[in-house]
Amino acid sequence: MKPGFEAIIGLEVHVQLRTRSKLFCACRNAYGASPNTQTCPVCLGLPGALPVLNGEAVRLGIRLGLALGARIHERSTFYRKQYFYPDLPKGYQITQGPVALVESGSLEIAGDPTVRGGDGPVRIRLERAHLEEDAGKSLHDQRPDATLVDLNRAGVPLLEVVGMPDLRSPQEASDYLKALHRLVVFLGIGDGNLEEGGFRCDANVSLRPRGTQALGTRVEVKNLNSFRFVKQALAHEVARQTALLEAGGAVVQETRGWDAEAGETRAQRTKEAAMDYRYFPEPDLPALEVTEAEIAAVRTSLPELPEARAQRWRATFGLGGEEALTLLQDPAFADYFEALAAASGQGKAAASWMLGEVSRTLNERGGGIAAFPLPPEALAELVRLVGDRRISFGTAKEQVYPALLAGEGRAGDIVTRKGLAQVSDRGAIETLVARVLADHPGPVAQFHAGKTNLRGFLVGQVLKAGGGRLDPGVVNEVLAEGLAKGGSAPHAGP
Template identity: 50%
Template sequence: MKADLRYDPVIGLEVHVELNTTSKMFCACRADVFGAPPNTYVCPVCLGMPGTLPVINAQAVRFTVMTGLALHCQIQTHSVFARKNYFYPDLPKGYQISQYELPLCTDGWLEVETSAGVRRVGIVRVHLEEDTGKLIHVGEHSLVDLNRAGVPLMEIVTRPDMHSAEEAYALVTHLRQIVRYLGVSSGDMEKGAMRCEVNLSLRPQGSQELGTKVEIKNLNSFRSVRNAIAYEIERQTRLLEAGTQITQVTMGWDETAEVTRPQRSKEEAHDYRYFPEPDLPPLALESAWVERVRQELPELPYAKRARFVAEYGLSEYDATVLVEDRAVADYFEDVVRCAQPSVHAKLVANWVSGEFFRMMRETGTPIHEVRIRPDDLARLIALVANNTLNQTAAKQVFGVMWQTGRAPEVIVQELDLGQISDREQLAALVTRVLAENAEAVASFRAGKATALRFLIGQVMKATRGRANPQLVEMLLREQLGEEQ
């Protein structure tokens, strides 16, 4: 093994994101095409029939500008669509309407967190285009479904600023979190709403020159992105160490075999002959409009996390878990709002990231289907905080709330679970328990501390777990002391 010669991977990403507009990019067909019967969301425009004209979907432009702003990009006040010309059966017009020289957003950055610290990754551009149709290969033929043709597609191109599989993985997952926060895409890689291509090369450590670039395609999950990069780094390192040149090639990731394989190269290099789309007048976005969009951006994950730490005194870890999903973060804040000032936000965080997440996981319930109303959860937590309910009983009540969506007080009454904190009632019980357990009392007197635990247990048993344990202990100590 040649230990001295090390190689640095240089990684850039191209990420395609399907925007979740109601209609397609250039026509009024429905855009929620996933799972729709083939060729049912189509019209003369997206089928590329002669004599039709495209019209830009304003919402898709807005979504792209929102994303560009979230990625700290310059929003271009002059932007142009272009034709990318090539023949393929999933592209009915013989060209894809995309953007080339004048994209909507340029020169941004995004910071991601890795085990080696925070890394800033440059964003070259964010542009808008239309998706292609879908091909299914059956023997001698390919079948074409054009539902997806014309769905708005946003392309995000990063600078080659990443140097490990972990960094690239962190970037794509953070990108997904951001498009979800912005509400511009589902970000589901498994459903093709987010697709990723990797550009990767190796260079000797310390060198500034870039090595030969290999492109990796067919990455259908976040796991694939990470594994394909790790695999490709290893493959290229082996080749370089053996003194073999890397050839510029497009690789496809075989998810089952977990290897990259060279994709059969097309017979000719692509020559797309881009030119400005004559059917679409340019966009001239007003800076006042862009500013309004900026003002209306939702709070983004890292900012929300920092606020949760500062405002609610949560740990970094708790805050990270709670802001993972925007709707969950909103739910948490709703509970906090209802619970304050009597209940500390930390208690709410414990409940949401504890019992609440556990139930979501175990029952596979998404946040918008949870039946417990935030104010009900707030009152349940308050019942524990003011000693009306002990933890065990509270979890039982929570379980019923989860299933029925009913108010905690009603359930507490029905199940007769309220904690007994009545001093006189408990004092009488303690007296009785002491009288009935002379042996334990004697061994406590003899200095056996565990005897006290036993006596507390006897009182709890007599109340079926409802007695306030702190109060019981206090009363026991009092009465044991009095008898001395």
């Protein structure tokens, strides 16, 4: 984006709620069933069918609102939002308005220093989070001559989280979406599955001259279902609007779609105004009323929030910001790390194993941490063996860890049986250092001539001579003393 313009971005995120049934009927709320098998007169909009509100959806909405520090309205209402599309059998969508269950609140993210002129977190305000029913799904690619409609998703409970236009770059939009997704998953509100449509967003973006306050003409980019696509689509849209304005053109208020293959947004239709939806109160549903006691009950059930958990890990284990957030990739993974850190007593090392070998194993085998064959206590023993310098990290990674995965017994037993214990005996290491220095007079001379990077080569030769079982700390210490004396290890025998 050119320096003369500032991007104004707001996201509307649709979260499918994790309930057993749909929002206004008893049909199953589950993904993957045969088309049109999870429907009934209510979600098909047949004459005379009356909706009944799902109480669990209300509790999940309150749960997210409290986590966001929002206001929970004790009285909110439902409205009909009318539009006509093949996958909306009633011809209208039941949503909340003008008062929503959840209003205000905020979410903190790292600010983008390239557009804000400094580091530090920023708070992104939320306008509201309201309950509404999902539409069905139109399938345009199943037949060349027709669009097929699957109404299994019609009536599935959604919580639409409407953010204020406080985001200033595609990077901030991506970070905000990830933070909200993390919160949704850790609270158990939804599964957050982007590919299945369980978490998707529409992005509103406009430009204005930097330093001004009036908002520009807003364009909506619809149905972005990955963090990468959000970032790419917004970057393209900001560039498109910038080029248009610089050429003296005007931005048209419209809805655009993201074409991932072409790497561009494309016009779909002129953006509707609120009056086009002809909102009016839903006559078949009374106002939603929740009590202070019900709100308090939800508040007491809240777990430690993911950002608070990351902060605790940073303070307790000395983790970096990205390390902590990566460990929060899902609740089960985070819980495993907590158990591993507690059992090993080495939080920083536990994080390294989780983000290194454990993640690599999961990627190779597929599946989440629930399918990982080692309980935290078994891996913790290996972490402790490395931390106590009984074995080297290389030995642990290359020999003990694979044996653990293969079910060959406890880590300590594997080390004993295979003779993998690390050699820390100073006399034995002095002998090997002396031999290496004697066998490599050229690198030793070059080291003393100023090529200090050759020290790494000499350390590697000593470790290789020791079969990978030497204590690297002792090796470095003895080698430093030998090089300081001109090229022979102290006290080394002939």
